[in-house]
Amino acid sequence: MCFKDLGLIEPLLRAVAEEGYTTPTPIQIEAIPPLLAGKDLLGCAQTGTGKTAAFALPILQRFHANQYKGEGTRPIRALIITPTRELASQISDSFGAYGAHTRLRHTVVFGGVRQGPQAKALKKGVDILVATPGRLLDLMGQKLIKLRGLEVFVLDEADRMLDMGFIIDIRRIIAQIPEKRQTLLFSATMPSAIQGLADSLLNDPVEVRVSPETPAAETVTQSVYLVEWHDKQALLEHLLTGKDATRVLIFTRTKRGADKVSDHLKRAGIKADAIHSDKTQVARERALANFKKGKTPVLVASDVAARGIDIDNISHVINYDMPNEAEVYVHRIGRTGRAGTPGVAWSFCGVEERYLLSAVEELLDQTIDIISEHPFPSPLPRKSQISKEAAPTKKKHWRRASRPRRF
Ligand code: AMP
Numbered sequence: 001m002c003f004k005d006l007g008l009i010e011p012l013l014r015a016v017a018e019e020g021y022t023t024p025t026p027i028q029i030e031a032i033p034p035l036l037a038g039k040d041l042l043g044c045a046q047t048g049t050g051k052t053a054a055f056a057l058p059i060l061q062r063f064h065a066n067q068y069k070g071e072g073t074r075p076i077r078a079l080i081i082t083p084t085r086e087l088a089s090q091i092s093d094s095f096g097a098y099g100a101h102t103r104l105r106h107t108v109v110f111g112g113v114r115q116g117p118q119a120k121a122l123k124k125g126v127d128i129l130v131a132t133p134g135r136l137l138d139l140m141g142q143k144l145i146k147l148r149g150l151e152v153f154v155l156d157e158a159d160r161m162l163d164m165g166f167i168i169d170i171r172r173i174i175a176q177i178p179e180k181r182q183t184l185l186f187s188a189t190m191p192s193a194i195q196g197l198a199d200s201l202l203n204d205p206v207e208v209r210v211s212p213e214t215p216a217a218e219t220v221t222q223s224v225y226l227v228e229w230h231d232k233q234a235l236l237e238h239l240l241t242g243k244d245a246t247r248v249l250i251f252t253r254t255k256r257g258a259d260k261v262s263d264h265l266k267r268a269g270i271k272a273d274a275i276h277s278d279k280t281q282v283a284r285e286r287a288l289a290n291f292k293k294g295k296t297p298v299l300v301a302s303d304v305a306a307r308g309i310d311i312d313n314i315s316h317v318i319n320y321d322m323p324n325e326a327e328v329y330v331h332r333i334g335r336t337g338r339a340g341t342p343g344v345a346w347s348f349c350g351v352e353e354r355y356l357l358s359a360v361e362e363l364l365d366q367t368i369d370i371i372s373e374h375p376f377p378s379p380l381p382r383k384s385q386i387s388k389e390a391a392p393t394k395k396k397h398w399r400r401a402s403r404p405r406r407f
Pocket residue numbers: 020021022023024025028046047048049050051052053310311312338339
C-alpha cells in the first residue's frame with residue numbers, strides 16, 4: 001500500500017514524499033478514502049499513529065480541488081480544535097508541510113500570546129484554522145472569526161478536551177457552526193462521555209480504531225524500576241549517564257515537580273529544561289525548540305504541557321512519577337516509538353504507587369518487566385496486589401524507613 005493507492009493527488013503525494021513518508025500508517029489507510037468521500041469519522045487512535053496526516057490530507061485535497069473563487073476574503077472552511085497550544089501549532093505546521101504545493105492558506109490561534117498577529121493573519125483570509133477553544137471563542141466574540149462557511153469540523157484529542165474542562169466551550173462553538181458539515185472526532189480513549197459527544201455530533205460515521213486491544217504503542221519497550229521516591233532523582237541521574245538516552249522526555253505529576261527535577265539535573269551537569277503551563281509561551285517554545293534541535297537533550301514536562309509534543313526520535317520516555325490515570329500512561333509513552341521507530345519507556349514506581357502500576361497493567365492487559373539490577377532498589381519487592389486502600393496503612397513504616405531527602 002502506498003499513498004497513491006489512497007487516491008491522493010500529486011501535490012500532496014509530493015509533500016508527503018518530502019516529509020520522508022513512504023508508506024501510509026494504518027489510520028491513514030483506513031481514514032483517508034472515506035474522508036475524501038466526505039464521510040464523518042470517529043477515530044480512536046493513540047498519539048504517534050499519524051492521525052494528523054489522516055485528517056489533514058483529505059481536507060487539503062478536497063479544498064484544493066474546489067478552491068474558493070468568491071468575492072472578498074476567503075471564508076474559513078475547516079476548523080480543527082485541539083486542547084493545547086503546542087498541539088495546535090504542531091497541527092498547523094503539519095498543514096503547512098502537507099499543503100506546501102497547494103495554494104490553500106492556514107493559520108493557528110491559541111491563548112497566552114498577544115492576539116494582534118493572529119487577528120492580522122485572520123484578516124487576510126484562511127481556508128483552514130487550527131485553534132484552542134478559549135482563544136477561538138474570544139475571537140469569535142470579537143467577530144474576528146466567522147464560521148458561517150465552515151465545511152469541515154475536527155475535534156482532536158476529545159478525551160483530553162473533556163478532562164481539561166473544555167466541554168462547555170466546545171458546545172458553544174458547535175452551536176455557532178453550520179449544521180451541514182463534515183465532522184471528525186478523534187480520541188485516544190472512548191469513555192462513555194466521548195461516545196455520547198460522538199453520537200450527538202457525527203452523522204453515520206466511519207469508525208476507525210487503531211489497535212484498540214493494545215493501546216500502548218507496540219514499538220515501545222516498557223519497563224519499571226521499583227524505587228523509593230527519595231531515590232528517584234539519583235536513579236534518574238544514574239540512568240541519564242547511559243549513552244543510549246539521547247533525547248529524553250521525563251514526566252512528573254506536578255509543575256513544581258517538573259521544575260525541581262530539571263533544576264537538579266542541571267546542577268548535576270545534565271542539560272535539561274522544564275515545560276509546563278505556568279511557563280510563558282515564549283519559554284515553552286524556546287524549551288521545545290532547544291529540545292527539538294538537541295541543544296537540550298532532556299525535557300521534563302507535566303502532562304498537560306506535554307500533550308502536544310510531537311518530536312521525532314525521542315529515545316526514552318521516563319515516568320518519574322506514575323500517572324494517576326492509566327490512560328495517561330498510554331499518552332505519555334506514545335511520545336516515543338513514533339511512526340514505527342523503536343522507543344523505550346521507563347517508569348519509576350515507588351511503594352505508594354504500586355496500585356497505579358497495577359492499573360496500567362490492567363489497562364494494557366500485560367505485565368511490565370521489572371529492572372531489578374540498579375543501584376537504588378526498593379526494599380519491597382513487586383507487589384502489584386498492593387491496593388490503593390492498603391497503601392496508607394503501611395505508609396507510616398515506609399516513611400520512617402526512608403526519611404525524605406531535601407533537595
Ligand atoms: P501524529 O500521530 O499525527 O502526531 O504523527 C506522529 C508522527 O508520525 C509525526 O512525527 C509524523 O510526522 C509522523 N508520520 C505521520 N505519518 C507518517 C507516515 N506515513 N510515515 C512516516 N511518518 C509519519
